[in-house]
Amino acid sequence: MTCYLHPHTPAVAQCTECQRPVCEVCLVRVNAQPYCEHCAVNRHTQSPFWAGVFSLFVPGLGQFYNGDWLKGVLILLTGWLILPWVYGIIDAALTAQAIAQGERTATTIPQGYIILALKIGVLGLSCLYIGLVWSLISFGLAMAGINELGNP
Ligand SMILES: [Zn+2]
Numbered sequence: 514m515t516c517y518l519h520p521h522t523p524a525v526a527q528c529t530e531c532q533r534p535v536c537e538v539c540l541v542r543v544n545a546q547p548y549c550e551h552c553a554v555n556r557h558t559q560s561p562f563w564a565g566v567f568s569l570f571v572p573g574l575g576q577f578y579n580g581d582w583l584k585g586v587l588i589l590l591t592g593w594l595i596l597p598w599v600y601g602i603i604d605a606a607l608t609a610q611a612i613a614q615g616e617r618t619a620t621t622i623p624q625g626y627i628i629l630a631l632k633i634g635v636l637g638l639s640c641l642y643i644g645l646v647w648s649l650i651s652f653g654l655a656m657a658g659i660n661e662l663g664n665p
């Protein structure tokens with residue numbers, strides 16, 4: 514089998530996405546998986562650092578970044594309990610590392626521009642989340658206050 518771009522060079526691997534054989538020069542490894550140069554453009558190396566940062570600011574965001582959508586939603590909904598939030602940071606970093614080393618494949622690896630949007634949007638999202646949690650807490654306090662006033 515020879516490279517699909519270089520008909521005289523033997524192929525060393527097959528692209529994970531398009532299955533085309535690639536030579537040493539054309540081979541690009543993303544998350545330890547072989548890709549051709551064309552398909553590698555749409556892939557990115559999973560970063561444990563960014564996964565942790567995302568989860569630090571918004572619970573569950575690191576899970577979205579890893580492609581764990583269901584887990585991300587669960588952590589987002591329970592993040593205000595703090596413990597799932599902390600668990601989410603550790604889990605996101607460890608999962609991202611496993612993906613980067615090819616030990617685990619993400620169900621859906623987000624496209625590069627989604628990651629870029631996440632990186633830029635993380636500050637806004639964190640403000641939104643903290644605001645939401647705060648309004649819930651103050652609403653809870655207000656309700657408690659009304660109940661106290663209502664009781665003789
Ligand atoms: Zn390919």
Ligand SMILES: [Zn+2]
Pocket residue numbers: 516517518519522535536537538539
């Ligand atoms: Zn080649």
